[in-house]
Amino acid sequence: MALSEIDRNLLERCLTKKPRAWEDFVDRFMGLVIHVINHTAHCRSVLLASTDRDDLVGDVMLQFVENDFAVLRHFRGQSSLATYLTVISRRVVVKKLIERHQATSLGSLAGEPHSNDASVEQRIEDREEVDRLLQSLGGTEAQVVRLYHLEGKTYQEISRTTGMSTNSVGPMLSRVRSKLRGMPQA
Structure with a gap:
């Protein structure tokens, strides 16, 4: 063109x-x-x-x-x-x-800590927050969030696991993030 x-x-x-x-x-x-x-x-x-x-x-x-x-x-x-x-x-x-x-x-x-490494206590608190947020989601949404954010799966792996199309994974994650941002914090 x-x-x-x-x-x-x-x-x-x-x-x-x-x-x-x-x-x-x-x-x-x-x-x-x-x-x-x-x-x-x-x-x-x-x-x-x-x-x-x-x-x-x-x-x-x-x-x-x-x-x-x-x-x-x-x-x-x-x-x-x-x-x-x-x-x-x-x-x-x-x-x-x-x-x-x-x-x-x-x-x-060099043995330097990664800038994104968190203390064990912080990771536990974060995991508890993630678990709380996942409970508020429905089946497929929770599964996609868990696979992507907690298990580090790619869109293709999530597609194979859930049966949804690869092109639907990103938009679903965006919708879920928007939904979670609107939720009250614990």
């Missing part, structure tokens, strides 16, 4: 630094960037906290604006802008995930 007129105009506005151009760019492509981050992490069986996802969004967006929009200036229009940005986003995310994995591996080799 060739570059659309809308994207051509948006790209030109960004490169000439027109007012609100960057905000319009972010509005148009933020969902794409988040999807690439989630998909890339999922394909590499990496669980991302929302703060990790936010950091990766920042890394990708920074890549787009670095050196006076160099990445956008290199776009040749031989594909859609979305396709080009998907490739760039994926490269940034893979690089950052590898860096994060290497830093974690080096830290554990």
Whole structure:
């Protein structure tokens, strides 16, 4: 698919630094960037906290604006802008995930505690909270949450276990998270 007129105009506005151009760019492509981050992490069986996802969004967006929009200036229009940005986003995310994995591996080799390690007491409290929240969910929802968050299963493994389609796992987890956020804390 060739570059659309809308994207051509948006790209030109960004490169000439027109007012609100960057905000319009972010509005148009933020969902794409988040999807690439989630998909890339999922394909590499990496669980991302929302703060990790936010950091990766920042890394990708920074890549787009670095050196006076160099990445956008290199776009040749031989594909859609979305396709080009998907490739760039994926490269940034893979690089950052590898860096994060290497830093974690080096830290554990040096005997340093992982930054996300919790004390035994905290883990017990967290597990009790998770168990309380799971009791408020129905059968399949609870099973999917348990498999994903507690057992670290991939979407494909959850699909095989539950019989639901792989493409339904992510949306169900999102709905459950929204539901749980609305619940009163113990």
